[in-house]
Amino acid sequence: MKMPGDWLLAIARALLDQAIVSDVVEPTIADLRAEWLRADSNRVARLRSRVRGYLAFWSLLAMSPFVFRRWPGRTPGVPFWQIQRSHEMRWRTRIQLVTVLLIVGLAGGYVVGRVRPPLYQSSAVLKLVPSNVPGFLTGNVENLGARLRSTGNIVASRTRLERLITDFDLYPRERQSWIMEDVVQKMRNDLDIDEGPGGTFVIKYTGTHPKTVLKVTEKVASIFADERRREQERTADDSMAFLESRIDETGARLQRISAEAVQNKGALSRPRQLELEAVEASYKNLLMRREDALAAVNAESRQLGEQFVLLDAAQLPEQPIGMSPFTYTLLGGVAGLDLAIVIMLGVWLWRLLRERRADLARRRALAQG
Amino acid sequence: MSDLPPTLPPKELLILELLAARGPLHGLGMVEESGGRLKRGTVYVTLGRMEAKGFLVSEQEPPNPSAIGLPRRIYRVTGLGERMLSAWHNFKKELAWAGR
Numbered sequence: 001m002k003m004p005g006d007w008l009l010a011i012a013r014a015l016l017d018q019a020i021v022s023d024v025v026e027p028t029i030a031d032l033r034a035e036w037l038r039a040d041s042n043r044v045a046r047l048r049s050r051v052r053g054y055l056a057f058w059s060l061l062a063m064s065p066f067v068f069r070r071w072p073g074r075t076p077g078v079p080f081w082q083i084q085r086s087h088e089m090r091w092r093t094r095i096q097l098v099t100v101l102l103i104v105g106l107a108g109g110y111v112v113g114r115v116r117p118p119l120y121q122s123s124a125v126l127k128l129v130p131s132n133v134p135g136f137l138t139g140n141v142e143n144l145g146a147r148l149r150s151t152g153n154i155v156a157s158r159t160r161l162e163r164l165i166t167d168f169d170l171y172p173r174e175r176q177s178w179i180m181e182d183v184v185q186k187m188r189n190d191l192d193i194d195e196g197p198g199g200t201f202v203i204k205y206t207g208t209h210p211k212t213v214l215k216v217t218e219k220v221a222s223i224f225a226d227e228r229r230r231e232q233e234r235t236a237d238d239s240m241a242f243l244e245s246r247i248d249e250t251g252a253r254l255q256r257i258s259a260e261a262v263q264n265k266g267a268l269s270r271p272r273q274l275e276l277e278a279v280e281a282s283y284k285n286l287l288m289r290r291e292d293a294l295a296a297v298n299a300e301s302r303q304l305g306e307q308f309v310l311l312d313a314a315q316l317p318e319q320p321i322g323m324s325p326f327t328y329t330l331l332g333g334v335a336g337l338d339l340a341i342v343i344m345l346g347v348w349l350w351r352l353l354r355e356r357r358a359d360l361a362r363r364r365a366l367a368q369g
Numbered sequence: 370m371s372d373l374p375p376t377l378p379p380k381e382l383l384i385l386e387l388l389a390a391r392g393p394l395h396g397l398g399m400v401e402e403s404g405g406r407l408k409r410g411t412v413y414v415t416l417g418r419m420e421a422k423g424f425l426v427s428e429q430e431p432p433n434p435s436a437i438g439l440p441r442r443i444y445r446v447t448g449l450g451e452r453m454l455s456a457w458h459n460f461k462k463e464l465a466w467a468g469r
Contacts, residue, residue, distance in 0.1 A: 009439075023420075024413040030439040031397035031409065056409035 004036055004050055005029040008057045015061070028056050094344055101336040101343075109332020113325030121321045122213045123204040124221040125196065125312035148201055151308075152193050154227050155220060161187045168216055170207070191220065200311060210317045217314035225308040236293065243290045250283045375422045377457055380407065380415050385424060385446060385454045393445040395430070416444055424450035 012025040032053025039045035154160065161184045165171060174183050192204040203221050207213040257276045261268050268276065323331070377385075387402050388394060394402065396412045407415075419425045426447050429440040446454070 023417045026439050027396050027413045027416075027442050028409065030441045031395070031400075033439065034397060034441065052409055059408075059410035060414070 003033050005032050005053060005057075008054070012057070012061070024060060025057070028060060029053065032056070097343060098337065098340040101340040102333055103336070105332040105334070105336020105339070106329055107332070109329040109335070110325060112332065113323070113328030116328070117208045118320030119206050119208060119322050120210045120213045120317040121204055121206045122210075122217040122314045122317050123202050123312075124217050124310060124314040125200050125202050126221060126224060126308045127198075127200045127311045129309045148193065148195060151224060151227055151231060154231065155193070155223055156188055156191065158184050160223065161191075164216060164219060168212055168219075170212065170216070193224075203314075206321070214314050214316045221310055221314065225310065240290070240293045243286060243293050247283070247286045247290060250279060250286055254279045254283050375424075375453070377453060380411075381419050381424065382454070382457060383407065384415060384419060384444075385450055385457075388425070388444060388446045389451065389454055393443045395441050395443050399444075416442075419450070420444075422449075423447060424453055 009021075009025065009029055012021050016025065032049060035049035035053070036046055039049050158181070162180060165175070165183060165187060171178075171183050171186060174186060178186075190206045192202075192206075194202050194204070196202050203217060203224065205213055205217045205220060207216065254276075257268075257272065257279060260272065261276070383403060383406055384399060387399055391398075391402060396416060397409070399416075400407045400409055400412055416425065416427070420427060424447060425444045427442040427444045430443055
């Protein structure tokens with residue numbers, strides 16, 4: 001008849017010392033088999049005996065690193081109660097270590113959670129409203145991401161942020177000890193500008209005072225809208241100025257060639273004739289582009305071009321964001337436990353290596369003599 | 370440290386009491402008799418320790434023709450175990466008397 005527990009025995013023989021197998025594992029499996037046989041043909045009883053036996057075996061194996069490290073058969077000549085007492089002391093030390101580090105971690109987490117000021121966040125949503133005039137007039141060809149980047153860079157520039165920091169008296173403690181560049185960088189980190197769905201984007205600002213957070217968010221949103229408009233106007237004006245200078249230059253060239261043609265009574269060499277035609281075409285093209293640019297400037301001045309509109313104004317934050325003091329306390333406790341486990345593992349490894357080294361030295365001594 | 374006497378944890382005391390009351394038993398018998406206070410997974414660990422302390426001795430069951438493949442061990446109390454149990458009971462009595 002096939003008996004249960006054969007493979008459990010094989011595992012135990014492969015993993016554990018022979019003394020432990022014969023003293024503990026074999027009797028445990030023998031009990032499992034005896035109970036199994038006693039159950040006879042009762043399937044439920046047989047299953048129960050199996051489950052109990054397997055549980056007993058696996059619990060033995062799980063605790064084997066602690067229980068069997070100094071089993072009587074493995075440490076001859078040492079009274080066993082001494083070993084037991086040393087184990088008890090070791091466990092007591094471990095429990096003390098875990099308790100102390102857990103308490104320190106919990107207390108540390110609690111203190112951090114209490115001392116750390118609560119953080120508030122306010123957000124405003126802006127939407128890009130498309131131009132009321134055709135795109136070719138206003139020349140708006142960038143996508144939302146590109147606009148966000150270009151305007152965002154201006155808003156997050158040192159000059160702008162420094163002015164905001166001074167106006168709203170932000171980061172007073174940091175300003176006392178940090179250089180301005182670092183304070184500005186901190187503000188950049190606290191300011192978040194993200195692209196949202198449907199051509200919207202969200203401006204978020206995080207700080208320690210709810211009212212200040214609200215005001216800063218509102219201000220940044222308004223700067224964003226104004227800056228974008230100013231930037232578009234500037235672009236249109238720059239384009240206009242560039243076109244004007246090109247028109248003047250091309251017009252002068254055209255006049256020179258035309259005057260030469262008049263002097264020669266309408267007769268021009270073939271290359272000059274071709275040049276005249278090219279300059280004429282170019283001049284015509286520039287004039288047409290100037291008309292478009294004029295329309296764009298006009299549209300921008302009447303705010304017909306695409307612009308950012310405030311969709312959701314910033315609200316006064318009511319609840320702080322981030323982790324509560326309770327979460328900090330819990331995290332502190334977990335950190336303390338982790339530290340205790342790491343220390344215990346380190347000590348265990350150190351002892352194991354020391355024992356291995358001593359064992360090797362003993363074997364060498366035995367082999368030599 | 371070697372002068373210190375062996376200790377008697379509650380589980381070892383329970384085993385000594387069981388064996389003193391019922392006579393020689395094997396591990397499973399003790400688990401069943403203990404009414405759930407001894408567990409299958411740890412009983413032989415405790416028995417091994419007690420044997421090492423000299424409180425118990427074990428011998429293998431005579432080979433059984435029904436053959437479960439492994440020999441079972443029968444445990445009985447040694448003289449030292451009996452003295453330890455009796456010392457423990459006296460100690461308890463002394464403490465009870467002192468507590469009055």
